[in-house]
Amino acid sequence: MIASDDLRNADLNENVNTKKASASGFNVLGGMIGDKDKRTKHSLRIMLVTILGISLIGTGLGGYIYGLHDYNQYLVNNTTPIGTSLTFQQSGAQINVSDVWTDQSRDVTIVKLGYQGNARKLLSTQGKNYHLYMATKKNDQPKNLQMSYGMLSTDGDAFLFLKGKLDKKAYQIFIANQVQLVDDDSSNNTDGGVSVNADDSITKSLSQYSMNDVNSSGVISFGKKEKPSNTPDNLNFRINPWSDSTNVYQGSFLKSDGSIDYSKVVAVTSKNNVVKKLEDQLNASQNNIKKIDATKAEYLDRLQQNPDDKDSQESIRQLDNRKETETQAMAKTQKVLEMYKNASFNKDSFGDMQTHFEYLTLE
Structure with a gap:
C-alpha cells in the first residue's frame, strides 16, 4: 500500500510539473500577445501606434493627392474666374471677365468683358478690329459654331457671343487686337492708328505652346517660357458653359428664326x-x-x-x-x-x- 501510494503521488507530481511546463511553454509560444510582462505590453502599444500612424499618414497623403488632382482638373475644365484681369500682350491694356451667361439649352454662351483704366484709349471700341480664335485639340472642335465680338456702345462692356452647342469642357478663346491707338500721353507716335498684327502671327507664336501651359485661371501665360518675338497683342481665357460660375438664363437667347435675340441678351445680362x-x-x-x-x-x-x-x-x-x-x-x-x-x-x-x-x- 505504501508503495502504491508513493507511485500515485509520483504520478500526481509529474502531472503538476507537466502543467507548469505547459503554462510556461504557453507564455513563450504566445509571444507578445500572451506575454504578461509590462515591458512587452509597452513595446506592443508603441508598435501598434506606429502602424496606425503610418496608415493614417498614408491615407491622408493619398487623399490629399487625389483631392489636389480633382481640384486641378476643376480649374482646367472651368471658366476663367469672374473678375479675372486679362492683359493684352503688347499694348498692356487691361480688361476683366465681368460675367459669363448661357441659356437653358446652352444654345448661346456670352462672355462680358469690362474695359479697365486706359483700355479705351489703347484699344478700339469696334469689334471688327479684333481677330477671334478658339484653341482646342483637333478632335474637340465644336461643329456649326458661330462667334462674334462687339461692344455695347463706346462706353459699355464688350460682348463675346458663341452660338452653338458646346460640350461639358473648357474652350480656350483668344482675342487679338489689330489696331494700336495712340495714347493721349504719348508724344512718340503721331499716327492715328497702326495695324500691329499680321494674320498668321498668333498662329506662329502659339506653335510652341500646348494646353498644358495654362495657369490656374485658365490663361495661357506667355511669360512661362521665353516670350516669342512675334507675340501679337492678344489675350486669352477659358470658357465652359457648364461651369458652376456660369449664369444660366431659364429661357432661350434665340429668336423663333434661330438668330440671337440681342435685346433679351442685354436685358438678362445687364439691363435687369x-x-x-x-x-x-x-x-x-x-x-x-x-x-x-x-x-x-x-x-x-x-x-x-x-x-x-x-x-x-x-x-x-x-x-x-x-x-x-x-x-x-x-x-x-x-x-x-x-x-x-x-x-x-x-x-x-x-x-x-x-x-x-x-x-x-x-x-
Whole structure:
C-alpha cells in the first residue's frame, strides 16, 4: 500500500510539473500577445501606434493627392474666374471677365468683358478690329459654331457671343487686337492708328505652346517660357458653359428664326441688373426722406415748447437741405430708370462686330 501510494503521488507530481511546463511553454509560444510582462505590453502599444500612424499618414497623403488632382482638373475644365484681369500682350491694356451667361439649352454662351483704366484709349471700341480664335485639340472642335465680338456702345462692356452647342469642357478663346491707338500721353507716335498684327502671327507664336501651359485661371501665360518675338497683342481665357460660375438664363437667347435675340441678351445680362439697382436706390432715397420728415417733426415739437431753441432751428434748416438734395437725386434716378426700362437694343447696338473666327490646334 505504501508503495502504491508513493507511485500515485509520483504520478500526481509529474502531472503538476507537466502543467507548469505547459503554462510556461504557453507564455513563450504566445509571444507578445500572451506575454504578461509590462515591458512587452509597452513595446506592443508603441508598435501598434506606429502602424496606425503610418496608415493614417498614408491615407491622408493619398487623399490629399487625389483631392489636389480633382481640384486641378476643376480649374482646367472651368471658366476663367469672374473678375479675372486679362492683359493684352503688347499694348498692356487691361480688361476683366465681368460675367459669363448661357441659356437653358446652352444654345448661346456670352462672355462680358469690362474695359479697365486706359483700355479705351489703347484699344478700339469696334469689334471688327479684333481677330477671334478658339484653341482646342483637333478632335474637340465644336461643329456649326458661330462667334462674334462687339461692344455695347463706346462706353459699355464688350460682348463675346458663341452660338452653338458646346460640350461639358473648357474652350480656350483668344482675342487679338489689330489696331494700336495712340495714347493721349504719348508724344512718340503721331499716327492715328497702326495695324500691329499680321494674320498668321498668333498662329506662329502659339506653335510652341500646348494646353498644358495654362495657369490656374485658365490663361495661357506667355511669360512661362521665353516670350516669342512675334507675340501679337492678344489675350486669352477659358470658357465652359457648364461651369458652376456660369449664369444660366431659364429661357432661350434665340429668336423663333434661330438668330440671337440681342435685346433679351442685354436685358438678362445687364439691363435687369441695372434696373434693380436703380429701383433699390429709389427705395433707399424714399426711406431717407421718411426719416428726415420724422426727425423734423421731433424738432418742430421742441420748438413749440421752446420757440427760442436755436439747436432745433438749425437742425430743421439742415434737414430741409438734406431733403431737397435727396429729392433731386430721386428725380435723376427716376429719369435714368425710365430710360433703361424703355431702352431697346438690337445687333446694331454692338457696333461693327467681328463675326469671323478661326480654330487653332493645340496639343
